[in-house]
Amino acid sequence: MYAIEYGNDIFLIDCGNKFPDETLLGIDLIVPDITYLLENKERVRALLVTHGHEDHIGGIPYLLKQINVPVYATRFTLGLIELKLQEHKILREAELHEINSMTNLSFGQIKVSFFKVTHSIPDCLGIVIRTPEGNIVHTGDFKFDLTPANDEAAEIHKMAAIGEGGVLVLLSESTNAERPGATPSEQIVGEHVLEAIMKAERKIFLSTFASNVNRIQQVVDASIKANRKLALIGRSMINVVDVAIKRGYLTIPDGMLIDQEEINNADPEKVTILCTGSQGEPMAALARLSTGNYRGVDVLPGDTVILAAGPIPGNEINVTRIVDNLYSLGANVIYSSGKSTAMHVSGHGYQEDLKLLLTLMKPQYFIPIHGELRMLHQHRILAESVGVKEGHTFILNNGEVVDINRGDARQTRKVHAGNTYVDGIGIGDVGDVVLRDRKQLSEDGMLVTILTMSKTKKKLIGTPDTISRGFVYMRESEELLEKIDQVISRTMKEFEKSNKLNWGDVKRQIKKAVGQFVFNETKKKPMILPIIIEV
Amino acid sequence: MYAIEYGNDIFLIDCGNKFPDETLLGIDLIVPDITYLLENKERVRALLVTHGHEDHIGGIPYLLKQINVPVYATRFTLGLIELKLQEHKILREAELHEINSMTNLSFGQIKVSFFKVTHSIPDCLGIVIRTPEGNIVHTGDFKFDLTPANDEAAEIHKMAAIGEGGVLVLLSESTNAERPGATPSEQIVGEHVLEAIMKAERKIFLSTFASNVNRIQQVVDASIKANRKLALIGRSMINVVDVAIKRGYLTIPDGMLIDQEEINNADPEKVTILCTGSQGEPMAALARLSTGNYRGVDVLPGDTVILAAGPIPGNEINVTRIVDNLYSLGANVIYSSGKSTAMHVSGHGYQEDLKLLLTLMKPQYFIPIHGELRMLHQHRILAESVGVKEGHTFILNNGEVVDINRGDARQTRKVHAGNTYVDGIGIGDVGDVVLRDRKQLSEDGMLVTILTMSKTKKKLIGTPDTISRGFVYMRESEELLEKIDQVISRTMKEFEKSNKLNWGDVKRQIKKAVGQFVFNETKKKPMILPIIIEV
Structure with missing residues (x-):
């Protein structure tokens, strides 16, 4: 979560959650510590949301329960936020505003506009906040994909114009700052998925991120070609696909979707099963399928299981354990082994993507965000290689503040910020x-x-x-x-x-x-x- | 641990330990459950050891305490075994035999001989057990490296001769069965280490596996060229280097080694510090250095830290946390990011190495060992691609037995085997x-x-x-x-x-x-x- 302050106004960008590492025993979720915002409650004007991934929206219910700030997000992102607010029983009180990349918002002296970026979930935005001191750009999560799987092309010309108009501070994401080259196109995954689905002889289980709707569309399209019906397994897969269909981001022909109960009656050659759990989550569908513990559906010898997602760092062991279990069930397992990326491409820009964005924006000051410390350092090196001046990059910890005065930026104060642990329904009680x-x-x-x-x-x-x-x-x-x-x-x-x-x-x-x-x-x-x- | 039985004789190959995963709370170590061997104690003739890594020797003290069987290992491997037996206070009772690749052992009808293999520790052997039923070959861990860092070249001609002589069953390791291509040579690491050491301007900390003596020799050689003294940090680094020097596997010029206490008095440009903890172990030297908690030695801004080891699967998060901490100390960190392998090459053969060994041995039956289930399956596919007949590969779980009768092998019985947990000094009490x-x-x-x-x-x-x-x-x-x-x-x-x-x-x-x-x-x-x- 980032806060941008000007005079009497505070604007928040994203409010995600983190997942606990193995040292945080029993903790379910980590959300931002909003002490500073609570102290300045009456000044918080808006929460601007770049996209609908958990690490950008997962903290919203916890925030809104304490500060009921208006939320601005795109149509698809709002769909996912609404699911969360419903679960927390605070949907009715929330003030939600649908925006798109053409929206212009005005809060007194501050004007906010947006630009489309490509990522691994539909309907993503970058944000421009225009202040009397200068313009601040926040990229959200992004990559460049000149042949995206659907019509989610980034607005490169708009980015160029923003850069020409002058960018005082750029905040850009750093996830893949360590990876050389450019991110491959999502189309590659589509081609490999089609090949694997055409070759499979019995049931197909395919696991991917529920929110990667463009990839799911590719699985749907391939299954149509292979004359297979589609079943969904796992709560988040069912919920997100429902949002995507209703809001027009996913097209599934009438009669193609079958219920989980119909899987066993269907001809094994005629069904694709989309399931959650590609990260090896122990309670998700794929993990339970892999140990024969998913009620009503079995992975049988000769079935094909496709893991169309790369393991997020830290999940490797859980994922490979599932692959082992699937092998022992006699399944044909297709996963990212060794250096192959056949069934997955990253949604985050590699070094060349990051350099392209930096080149377009030509920022005076740079704040690499969204990455571990080593990635932020790498991103600083990339920024300097395309013209950001030495000493003009700020690598910040939680709560650290960059103050800008007449075009001069300095890292100065620190405000109270950090992690709040959620355990059960207790927030911060552990x-x-x-x-x-x-x-x-x-x-x-x-x-x-x-x-x-x-x-x-x-x-x-x-x-x-x-x-x-x-x-x-x-x-x-x-x-x-x-x-x-x-x-x-x-x-x-x-x-x-x-x-x-x-x-x-x-x-x-x-x-x-x-x-x-x-x-x-x-x-x-x-x-x-x-x-x-x-x- | 593998057991080969013929008539009244049982031969054991290796006796390692595993490390617990995060579900085995508080467990320190996992060693083999030797119930079956205890039931057949009087038939166990020998423990043959391929090399000195923990997963091949770590269980030996626990075995010998219950069955004091004669141990056969090479000079360097014995050095490491002796360290362990000393710690467990059973060195004096143990019956240890030094062997080399020329040794021939005879136990009645059974003859045992050896061949040199290359791996990431000195003095590694493969084993041939000749029985009246046919010859059984166990590779140990290996790769092919035609330009190894020291004189540890594998005996390829001997392997060819063994294959010509007829191999009934081959047991071959599978760690990298998922990785295409051939393992790069250890020399590459030497070149990159030299480059990094020549470029560094202040203190150098280099962390690698203590047992990778050939890599340590390359660090020594590079430090000599850079006119740097060498200090050692971490108990296992000090112990293993001591064994390596005394037994002639490592050459460090007189006066080059300095004590830890002398580091702060030395000119920062004139010292290389070799330390343990390359796997991110929380109590090892590197982790403590990265948080400023190593007494008497500090990582200072401008120092260079080289991680000359790849993270073993499961350790990625611990390693990257250390890299982040080192960055925040202002160090210049050189590690394997993204797909670069500059500072590390694997000691385990990739697919082409495995296929070469299979081709040399021409086994009738094949048992892929030492790998997760998915790797064993991949190894089976590789074996079949170079001529092993379908149905002639056995993928075994702990305790499963392959019986051979007149040249015909079948997977048949299961004996009691599995894991024993060590917690504190309790063995199997948890x-x-x-x-x-x-x-x-x-x-x-x-x-x-x-x-x-x-x-x-x-x-x-x-x-x-x-x-x-x-x-x-x-x-x-x-x-x-x-x-x-x-x-x-x-x-x-x-x-x-x-x-x-x-x-x-x-x-x-x-x-x-x-x-x-x-x-x-x-x-x-x-x-x-x-x-x-x-x-």
Whole structure:
């Protein structure tokens, strides 16, 4: 999420979510920390949305619940945003405005216009914000594709005109700043999909991003040629295809779509099944199909499974695990192995695409966005190679601010920004302490030891009782648990002698003694939780 | 680990470890389950080791502790095995035999001989086991490199002779069966390392696999040319370099090696630092250097960091996180981005290498080994393309057996085999129940609720007490915890009415009621652990 401020106005661009990495145990989603915006609530004028991918719209429900700002997005993007708002039961309150690349918006001194870009989802925009200080351009996500699969050609002439008009600051995405060359055209995927579909002899399962409607159209077209019906599996595939059809982005002939229940009755040579899960998500359709756990549909020997999507970094292992499982079901699996990109091309511009955009825009200042630090650095190098002056590129962390004054830009302040964790329906209720506990619990489990103490005599009554979970299997470790109880009894005796019983000290001492004993015996470090009951 | 049985004799080939994936919470290591071997202990004649990588020797200490079988390995491989046995304090009892590619071993009717192969560690062997039924060949890990960095050329003529002599079964590794072409030569890395080292202006940190001694020799040679001293960081780097020098596999001129403590006193232009952690291991030197947490050595602006290793699948995210951190320290980072392989070549043969080996060996039967299922399938396709008959390839899971009788091979029985988990010093003491608990604890933490009950009146004394860890932060969730206590009190009232108190039922009912309540309120599913104290 980016915020552009001028005088009394704040404009937001995109509001996505991130997915947690493996260190954020149990976290479902990461959305922007909007503390700064809440502090300046009355100044936020609009949320401008470039396109409908999760990392650009996934945070919108969480934002609107706290700041009900008007949202501006294209027809298809709005369709996806509405799905989300419905799910969060806030669609009715939301103020949504449909725009297109011809729209001009005016907020006092600030004028906003747009230009079409090509990406891996329909209806994407770049944004131009005209301020009295100068023009600011935000590319959204983009690549150049001179032969796109549908009519989603980027408006190159408009971009050239924007550049001629003068760009003070360019914010451009950096996902593929490390990849040399130019992004291949989406048409290549269409050709390979057609070839694979014509060759397949039994059922075809094809998995791709539900939002890649142009690719889905190519699968539809190929299936028509192969005289195959089409079935959809997976909630997001069904929802997004529905939005795409209703809003006119996808054309499927009448009678071609069949229900999931009809798959088994259809001739295996006559059906293509589009399914979710191309990123290896464990609960999505493809993962469940690959282990024979999708109710009502089976991958059988001789079926063809096409993974028409590249794994996003971090998902490689999950994806390849699915490929292995599909092989063991006897399927013919077509996936991106080694260096082949046959069934997938990226939606993000490679180095030559990025340089072309920079050349068209000729910005005075440059802020590479949307990428890991190493990609931002590479993007800076690319920008300097096509004329951006040294020192005119700003590589920013969350919350860092570039201030512009009379054409002079400087990185100055920092505002409160960062990540908010969503866990279940809790937003921000899980912080570092809880995550640290989860980490310890996940690695070595826990030991709960209960001590019943006499309130009057300040003495242990009976023997302590120790319960373990996630540490070692209790039934097989009775001896160890008994020894732990002895350690506790011994520790308590020391305290009873000293005659000064402070429960805080007792707990600390037991934690230490038991922790040390357990580590010596097992080299494990479970969480130790002494509980004292006074009776 | 592979076992070859003939009559009363069992021969083992390699005994490695695997590293746990993210689902095996807290597990340190996976070693082979040797149940079958323990049942046939007196028949196990020898462990033959192809080379010294962890996935080929890491399980040896765990094996020898249970079956003290004689171990046969080359001089360098033995050096690495000895390090391990020393750590496990069983070096003295072990029976170790040094072999080389000329060695011939005889165990009754069975004769064993060897051939040199090239890989990414010195002193690698393939193995030929001659039985009265026919000859069995195991390749170990290999590639072909006609211009290797040192004198480790594979014995191609010997391989040809072995093939001419007749190979009944070939077991060949499959790691790169998905990659077209031939593996590039290690010399390429040497050239690029030299170029990078000559260009660097301040300190150089270079990270690679400690066991890739030939690559380290190239770094040494380049540093000599650049007039730089060499320092080593990281325990395994220091240990393995020590073995390599002492056994004659690595030549470092006198006075070139400096201690870690001397790095800061040296002229930054005059020092190369070799460090561990090229796979992004969080506790290794490179990760700690990248966050400024390596005591006594700092990566400073203008320093060069070279990652001369490709990330093993699954480690990409950890590696790129380090690259990002190094950038933010101001270092010049040279790593394998996009499709460049400048600083690394694989030690495993690509498709053309695999086909060459298959062509030389001309096996009657083929067992592709050492790879994920999809790679084994690809390897089968390669084998069939160079003449292995359809149906003569066996793709095996752990424990599956191929029986050969008068030249006729069939996949038949299954013996007990699989994974044993090592956690701390416990071997096999963590099983599915414990792992399931750890998973639940890691995702949503736990709630411990303590109920003090009157033994005589069978009634709750006072209010229940609930403690949470890893669920929500307790101080900020007092209201929720109070409500949970109310749910428990209410549940207990029901029981008290019914007058039949069975602690098992009480616990089950509380788990259910609290679980449901918590899920409705938070959509989280913590582990709920009711504890009843009778007083």
